[in-house]
Amino acid sequence: MPDIAPHIARMPGSGVRHILERALRRPGTIILAVGEPGEVAGAEIRDAAADAWRAGAIRYTPNGGIPALREAIRSKLARENGLEVHPEQIWVTVGATQALYLAMALTLSRGDEILVPDPGYTTFTMNAHLLQAVPVPYPLRPQRAFQPDLAELEALVTPRTRALIVNTPSNPLGSTFDRETLQALLALARRHDLWLISDEVYERFTWGEPHVSPATLDADRRVLSVFSMSKTYAMTGARVGWLVTPPGWRQTMLRVQESVVSCVDEPSQRAAAAALTGDQAAVQRSAAHYRDNLAAATAALDARGLRYLAPTGAFYLWIDVSHVSAGDVVAWCERLLDERGVAVAPGSAFGASGEGWIRVCVASDRAELLEGIGRIPAPT
Numbered sequence: 001m002p003d004i005a006p007h008i009a010r011m012p013g014s015g016v017r018h019i020l021e022r023a024l025r026r027p028g029t030i031i032l033a034v035g036e037p038g039e040v041a042g043a044e045i046r047d048a049a050a051d052a053w054r055a056g057a058i059r060y061t062p063n064g065g066i067p068a069l070r071e072a073i074r075s076k077l078a079r080e081n082g083l084e085v086h087p088e089q090i091w092v093t094v095g096a097t098q099a100l101y102l103a104m105a106l107t108l109s110r111g112d113e114i115l116v117p118d119p120g121y122t123t124f125t126m127n128a129h130l131l132q133a134v135p136v137p138y139p140l141r142p143q144r145a146f147q148p149d150l151a152e153l154e155a156l157v158t159p160r161t162r163a164l165i166v167n168t169p170s171n172p173l174g175s176t177f178d179r180e181t182l183q184a185l186l187a188l189a190r191r192h193d194l195w196l197i198s199d200e201v202y203e204r205f206t207w208g209e210p211h212v213s214p215a216t217l218d219a220d221r222r223v224l225s226v227f228s229m230s231k232t233y234a235m236t237g238a239r240v241g242w243l244v245t246p247p248g249w250r251q252t253m254l255r256v257q258e259s260v261v262s263c264v265d266e267p268s269q270r271a272a273a274a275a276l277t278g279d280q281a282a283v284q285r286s287a288a289h290y291r292d293n294l295a296a297a298t299a300a301l302d303a304r305g306l307r308y309l310a311p312t313g314a315f316y317l318w319i320d321v322s323h324v325s326a327g328d329v330v331a332w333c334e335r336l337l338d339e340r341g342v343a344v345a346p347g348s349a350f351g352a353s354g355e356g357w358i359r360v361c362v363a364s365d366r367a368e369l370l371e372g373i374g375r376i377p378a379p380t
């Protein structure tokens with residue numbers, strides 16, 4: 001039998017999935033390990049998809065997406081992000097996951113290096129492996145409140161570096177980069193002629209300063225922006241996101257999108273258009289729910305003397321458990337699950353800098369969240 005391509009065989013798996021699967025084998029576990037919104041999208045969003053199915057709208061659509069959705073996205077980007085783009089720069093994708101894959105496939109050749117945040121979302125690293133590129137982690141450290149050290153980052157640039165990934169608000173950290181930091185990262189990208197791939201899937205959930213889209217600061221068209229319907233509208237399984245490319249990429253994108261997925265299914269696209277053009281009250285309710293959950297959870301952690309990164313975005317809490325994890329946070333998370341019935345994501349699943357930390361998702365039920373957090377041993 002022939003072998004699977006060796007670079008695929010070497011690809012790391014997701015440490016979060018590993019904990020989740022273990023948790024699912026133990027009924028009654030409090031699951032705080034996955035980034036899933038607590039609710040599901042509203043009835044008018046689901047109806048739009050159901051109506052599309054009933055009307056038989058299940059044929060191929062244009063590669064870039066149905067015009068109504070591209071226009072809804074264009075208008076959303078102008079209104080909320082201050083980003084003026086032509087609909088032809090917007091490519092509807094199978095979630096942000098496919099948009100990230102495209103952004104990396106479009107910019108990286110075999111052996112090229114890409115700077116990825118550490119701790120950072122696991123797909124950044126996994127995609128790099130898939131594309132036979134080299135993920136180079138740039139550390140985000142507690143000493144700097146998990147903000148990038150620009151001198152250290154710049155020292156990681158080599159002649160093979162092609163791109164820099166920025167994810168604000170951050171999964172797993174629940175932190176954000178401000179305008180000055182983004183400007184500095186863009187200046188660095190300009191100095192070394194790098195692409196900047198911006199993952200903005202948590203853009204609607206910020207707990208202080210409003211979200212800044214790096215493309216609004218981009219003077220020379222080097223930013224590729226990745227967005228998603230998943231978290232904002234609680235429709236993770238509908239699989240709709242989009243990539244915003246620099247202008248003039250239409251012919252390339254037609255070929256690339258055709259070869260990867262051809263198009264996203266139309267019922268999901270119609271649901272996304274309904275979500276973007278409909279009442280936004282549910283998004284505000286979700287944001288309020290996450291903010292209140294974060295306030296309750298951080299108060300509980302404070303009361304017990306547990307250290308965490310003060311959250312400024314997304315719906316995660318990044319908690320220091322180094323007083324109990326003894327240098328192996330994966331093993332400690334497995335014990336927490338087996339002995340105390342709580343599933344949390346080990347920080348090291350997001351990169352070496354995450355050792356000694358855990359990520360807790362605060363998106364669902366508050367009572368469960370507080371019960372789960374209460375089972376994390378406090379420092380003595």
Ligand SMILES: Cc1ncc(COP(=O)(O)O)c(C=O)c1O
Pocket residue numbers: 035094095096097098121167170171199201227228229230236239240241
């Ligand atoms: C930072 C980040 N980017 C991208 C994604 C993928 O989102 P989607 O469901 O749109 O594929 C996630 C999902 O958890 C994420 O946390």
